[in-house]
Amino acid sequence: MHSLSYSRFGKPAEVLQVSDQPQPEPGAGEVRLSMRLSPIHNHDLLTISGQYGYKPELPALSGSEGMGVVDALGEGVEGLAVGQRVAASGLKGAWSNFAIARAASVVPLPDAISDEVGAQLIAMPLSALTLLEFTGIAEGQWLIQNAANGAVAKVVSQLARPRGIHVINLVRRQDAVAELTELGIDNVVATSNDGWKDRVREITAGQPIAVGVDGVGGTASGDLLSLLGEGGQLISFGVMSGQPMQISSGDVIFKQAVVKGFWLAKLMTTMEPERMRRLVSELVTRAASGEMRLQTDGIYTMKDAAAAMTAAAESGRKGKVLLSLQD
Structure with a gap:
């Protein structure tokens, strides 16, 4: 079979190559998937470049999520059938003709x-849903997030609405406001505009903001913290700026603020199976009903992997870049 693999860490567009690999066989409790589509996530790019929270042994296969068709069942597997259309996350080597799940x-x-929604149904939406529960935010409270046109942030807004949680969405560009509005996401504020913090205070009508979700780092972290109410939580979710968080000690002290990190991969190691089933069931239901919309911004073949990686790393995308995994 064909897979996208790499033998050194570096820029994904430069180090990824199509390689021949033996077709994997499912073990007990496993299934083999004939892969169809897989998204390119930021954590995939960071893993390939050697900058993520763990480094795989080299040479390594790439890709972590996707959708496909069940091709073979391992010993003891029940409730699934060959030919069934499925999604899976936490894969090792999703960017292949076949993968084990x-x-x-x-x-x-x-x-x-x-297929396009199914390919990206789990990782980012599950991060968003788990993040909302991680904060403990309650109905009627306010949450503010930057990088609001990112994949996780869009889902946070869509899943917060039926929970009665109010969300302020910060974007860098004015043109991103219309992009989110098209998805039915409101309270969008462009930080490129003068007086944007006053606009935030106007939207909340003076009510305290309980949670800030920071996907940027650098000075943006301090901006969020400055807008939180007393006892507010600042959640570090990403570092798009590539800069360390820059926050005011005074804001931390006098607001009695709490600063936390959020990493779904870590939380999933202790998540109860019942809770996982509940969360995933909600995602499937909301995606099927159209309440949760996941966008796609281009589909590339494995042979065009370099172009796909470049496209996935560009800012201003409206949705995920996907890889088509059948030759």
Whole structure:
């Protein structure tokens, strides 16, 4: 079979190559998937460049999520059938013709969910849903997030609405406001505009902001913290700026603020199976009903991997870049 692999860490567009690999066989409790589509996530790019929270042994296969068709069942697998259309996350080597998944983590896809949505149904949406619960934010409270046109932030806004949680969405560019409005996301503020913090205070009508979700780092972290109410939480979720968080000691002290880090991969190691099933079930239901919309911004073949990696790393995208995994 063909896979995208790399033998050294570096820029994904430069180090990834199509390689021949033996077709994997499912073990007990596993299934083999004939892969169809897979998204390119930021954590995939960081892993390939050697900058993520862990480094795989080299040479390594790439890709962590996708959708496909069940091709073979391992010993003891029940509730799944060969030919069934499914999504899976936590994969090692998703950017391949075939990949192995734990049967317990495979999510059957209803007909109402397209292949493109199914391919990106779990990782980013599950991060968003888990993040909301991680903060403990309650109905009627306010949350503010930067990088609001990112994949996770868009889903946070869409999932917060039915929970009665109010969200302020910060973007850098004025043209991104219309992009989010098209998805039905409101309270969007462009930080490139003068007086944008006053606009935030106007939207909340003076009510305290309980949670700030920071996907940028640098001075943007301090901007969020300055807008939180007393006892507010600042959640570090990403570092798009590439800069360390710059926050005011005074804001931390006098607001009695709490600063936390959020990493879904770590939380999933202790997440109860019942809770995981509940979260994933909600994602499937909301995607099938159209309440949660996931956008795609281009589909590339494995042979065009360099162009795909370059496109995925560009700012201003409206959705995920996907890889088509059948030759």
